[in-house]
Amino acid sequence: MHDQRASWVLFLLPLGLLVAMVLLKLEAPLHYKSLVREDGLVENLQFLLFFGAGIVAILAGRRLVATGLKLHCGLYWLLGIGLLVVAMDEISWGQRLFGIATPERVAAVNLQNELxxxxxxxxxxxxxxxxxxxxxxxxxxWLLNAIWPPAEQSLRRFVIADWYLASYFAVLLLVYGLIELAQWVQPSLLGQRLVIGEFIVFRDQEPAELMLALAMAIFVLINYYRANALARQGATAA
Structure with a gap:
């Protein structure tokens, strides 16, 4: 019962944060802009979550070594490295922190003139x-696992997020979907034309990416404990 309540709390959390962000944008747009600006709170939280998730994913891969699940282990090491790259990219690899100039060759092909x-x-x-x-x-x-439940050691348990994390990814899908519609289709919605630069702006992607970072952090943490449990089972059996 407790686990079920916790699952629902996790599921509803990003929906509540989405509503809060929309209300903040409507009622206090300057505060909203401050949150989603470059090097703002939202972007820095993304860095911390992606970086932490990367470390935990690598540790999960290390625990998976003891289980003999080589594919699982390799995928988690790759995931960990990928998450660390994403984290460092969020802060431009420390460029603004250390005052590093963008090389001319990079600036020529980088749309934001940064590393x-x-x-x-x-x-x-x-x-x-x-x-x-x-x-x-x-x-x-997650519907695949719901219809066809995986075994404890199944790769699907380690590469498909549980149902209660679907809402985080749904926010990402919704926001990026709206951005793409506003950029390329510009449909009418409730009598208003959906275009970039009015209610929807490109910086709206930051809260959506924060939901992704939070989802990945929870996802790899859960799978770290799963990997740890499998490793202990293997040690006990031996």
Missing amino acids: TVHNLEPLMIYLHVAYLCVGAYGSFA
């Missing part, structure tokens, strides 16, 4: 598509 991978012009075309795919995967992949 980041995700703002490189060749990658920006695919970035929003990647976020939409991640959002869709996290929102709906």
